[in-house]
Amino acid sequence: MFRKKLPLPPGKYRMGGKHFKNDKAFIKTAVRDVRRLVKYCDLSEGSTLLDWGCGAGRLAVGVREDFGQIRDYHGVDIQPELIEWANENLAGDGFRFTCLDVSNERYNPDGSPDRTLAAEPGTVDVFYAYSVFSPMNDDDTPAYLTLIGEALSPRGKALVTCFVEEDVAGWEENPEGYGPLEWKGRLHCTRFSRRHFEDHVEAAGLAVDRFEYGRETDGQSLYVLRHR
């Protein structure tokens, strides 16, 4: 049976640090997130799901494990080797992956400045971006939030994580002494003030449906967003 032979990306292709290196933990976090998408964003087998910044397809592994099938899982990333692995090992009926050559100073500095989510407007029921705003500059962030608002279907919801704190600078790169790691290199940790991030959310025509402080990878917070 497919679920027993589930291929997992090799360690070097697993984004997100030590938390995802162990196979059991990798699958567990993926299934946990699928279940949260069900609970918070009404994910079902009939949904269209966009996994933005999908890496090598951690969430797809969770969808396969928990649902088996889905109408449309679309994983999008800017690192060709990760999407190549996902296409070879996880793509199939209802599961597809797209590599975009767009710029991010950490992961694809020479990419195009033309931002896209590779989604038709109004077509995404559930949008997922885990640890994607946590390496993102303060120009890309509001621009991508606007694209998320355009991509979501009328009752669509987005689950995203990022570093937010009260009473800090609006946006800061690799804040010293913050969090569990020593931040190294461009956009290793980008932290927003809660007010600043939520201003971007509002400017994108979105509203905060749920906020959970500090319980995600390395202390990120979780947002569920919907149309206003």
Ligand SMILES: C[S@@+](CC[C@H](N)C(=O)[O-])C[C@H]1O[C@@H](n2cnc3c(N)ncnc32)[C@H](O)[C@@H]1O
């Ligand atoms: C920390 S990893 C998280 C991977 C995955 N979401 C997970 O939780 O396992 C961040 C990912 O976002 C991707 N990324 C960064 N900027 C992006 C953009 N503009 N469009 C698509 N993917 C992006 C990176 O290539 C990287 O794979």
